[in-house]
Amino acid sequence: MIIDLSKIFGKRKNASKEMAKDRLRLVLVHDRANSDTEFLEKIRDEIMQVLEKYMDISESGLDIQIGTAQSEDGKTLVPALTANIPIKAMKRNN
Amino acid sequence: MAEKKEIISLKLYKSGMVVTVNEKPSYKEVKEALCAKFKESKDFFAGVKKLGFKGVPLTNKEYERLVKKVSDILEDSVELWENPEDNEKTEDKDKENINAQQILDRAFVEAEEKNTKFYKKTLRSGQCLESDGSVVLIGDVNPGAEVIAKGNIFVMGSVRGMVHAGKDGDKEAFVAALKLSPTQLRIADLITIPPEGDDKDYLSPEAAYIKEDKIFIEEFLQKRK
Amino acid sequence: MAKSQAQVIVITSGKGGVGKTTTTANIGVGLALLGKKVVLIDTDIGLRNLDVVLGLENRIVYDLVDAVTGHCKLKQALIKDKRYDGLFLLPAAQTKDKDAVTVEQMEKLCNDLKKDFDFIIIDCPAGIEQGFKNAIAGADKAIVVTTPEVSAVRDADRIIGLLDANEITDHFLLINRIRTDMVKRGEMMNVDDVLDILNIELIGIVPDDENVIVSTNKGEPAVVNMKSLAGQGYRNITKRLSGENVPLMELDGGGFFARLFGKFKRK
Structure with a gap:
């Protein structure tokens, strides 16, 4: 007879609902980003505005994506915004 | 309807048969049409004792010759029915006494006139079979499906959906089925729903028809010997 | 009677099978039992079901398509539920083309009905195509139905986004x-978990209850069954819709709904 210890001690770390939540969070980030096509455009434009104050960047080489990355503890995947921005030159501090 | 009107049409009453002559024909044409009908369904017409005529008039002599022809075909004595219209009126009152059997019998006489079509399929929810004439459906009518016909509806199967006979107001139209437990049943402009708890597990062939401006549902096999 | 504040509420979910139609029927009957004049509109053309859940399937003569296209008068298409005073059903068409209704027609229909009813509850088809667009066209409020499952919550999120966009x-x-x-x-997300993810105001919860199936079999919504837990959940929801303050039902005496109480009292 196997006794489910987690039931007795009320520990639910591995319970399936946590998996459900984690997976949902991940998938919803993608859904929300993808259902709004202007969303990434806006982010891109605003990041550009900020960065241009400090450096010359190549607009054509700019790549912004919603993807996934390992979480800090390395156990789960978390949604992540990845931006790849080639720098042409730094502006001089005046 | 593109179909040419038949030369004659027949209507069966309790006291006899009335032949309506539909257009101005030659006597020969009427005779041929009448003989053809009677020969075709000799067994069915057996028992007819009186033959009346209406519509386009012929001469009395011609009537008598026609009656003679018919009695020869039926091998039984048939007499001429004078003034069948009067009788029709009293018989209309007599309609209180009609039963499912007679209603069904009528369908045979009217089969051609009502442009009967045959279908073999099961109608499922969302499907609708519409007809300008009468319908014989071999299959079931499931809940959510509809059969709508200008004439009669005869279902060799179970009716659980909606059936509407005589959709253009033909109060003589009927619905017959091996199992009649429709969601809703309509004849002409009358609508009825079966009483609750009426759903039988076994097949019990029933016919629905209008009598005294109400829809009656009756088993039609019980009266067969 | 002046009916200034007619509410048009669409019941939607995105995903099928989460209980939109059952919810529509229960909320409708529940509101009628509170003395409101209610009309339920089934917009799921070709797959109508609200009539069966309510036990009114044999009373249908005209339907939504007949009403909006002028084949009959609106009043002729409304089926009065004889068991519950003030409750009417406008059934969907079953054998007609599902694109037979337009957004404009739905808007007009809802406006016309506002004159005579306190609540107009619209049962939305599953999916996000034309049927969904029609269902939400005339609505000014929406109840998004979900279950504590990933697929249903995900679709609910999509629907909330589309409602916002509209x-x-x-x-x-x-x-x-x-x-x-x-x-x-811990094998099912609780109310907090779902709300955390969707970040939307809660109108109520309905526990899983066998009585719902029994009720549907009979064509008599669970809301009238005083012994049914689901019925209790629906009764609470209808009271909230009619403006009463009702605390969320406690399912196990535990306190994990405590936060939601607070949430609701704000209303």
Whole structure:
């Protein structure tokens, strides 16, 4: 007879609902980003505005994506915004 | 309807048969049409004792010759029915006494006139079979499906959906089925729903028809010997 | 009678099978029992079901398509439920083309009905195509039905986004089929979990209850069954819709709904 210890001690770390939540969070980030096509455009434009104050960047080489990355503890995947921005030159501090 | 009107049409009453002559024909044409009908369904017409005529008039002599022809075909004595219209009126009152059997019998006489079509399929929810004439459906009518016909509806199967006979107001139209437990049943402009708890597990062939401006549902096999 | 504040509420979910139609029927009957004049509109053309859940399937002569296309008068298409005073059904068409209704026609229909009813509850088809667009066209509020499952929650999120995009920002979540035993074991997301993810105001919760199936079999919504837990959930929801303050039902005496109480009292 196997006794489910987690039931007795009320520990639910591995319970399936946590998996459900984690997976949902991940998938919803993608859904929300993808259902709004202007969303990434806006982010891109605003990041550009900020960065241009400090450096010359190549607009054509700019790549912004919603993807996934390992979480800090390395156990789960978390949604992540990845931006790849080639720098042409730094502006001089005046 | 593109179909040419038949030369004659027949209507069966309790006291006899009335032949309506539909257009101005030659006597020969009427005779041929009448003989053809009677020969075709000799067994069915057996028992007819009186033959009346209406519509386009012929001469009395011609009537008598026609009656003679018919009695020869039926091998039984048939007499001429004078003034069948009067009788029709009293018989209309007599309609209180009609039963499912007679209603069904009528369908045979009217089969051609009502442009009967045959279908073999099961109608499922969302499907609708519409007809300008009468319908014989071999299959079931499931809940959510509809059969709508200008004439009669005869279902060799179970009716659980909606059936509407005589959709253009033909109060003589009927619905017959091996199992009649429709969601809703309509004849002409009358609508009825079966009483609750009426759903039988076994097949019990029933016919629905209008009598005294109400829809009656009756088993039609019980009266067969 | 002046009916200034007619509410047009669409019941929607995105995903099929989460209980939209059951919810529509229960809320409708529940509101009628509170003395409101209610009309339920089934917009699921070709797959109508609200009539069966309500036990009115044999009374249909005209339907939504007949009413909006002028084949009959609107009043002729409304089926009065003889058991519950003030409740009417406008059934969907079953054998007609599902694109037979337009957004404009739905808007006009809702406006016309506002004159005579306190509540107009619209049962939305599953999916996000034309049927969904028609269903939300005339609505000014929405109840998004979900269950504590990933697929249903994901679709609910999509629907909330679409409602926002269509300027129906007055939307509420209804969490259906909660199983207390599974929630306790941590094998099902609880109310907090779902709200955390969807971040939307809650209108109520409905526990999973066998009575719902029994009720549907009979064509008599669970809301009238005083012994049914789901019925209780629906009764609470209808009271909230009619403006009463009702605390969220406690499913197991535990306190994990405490936060939601607070949430609701704000209303």
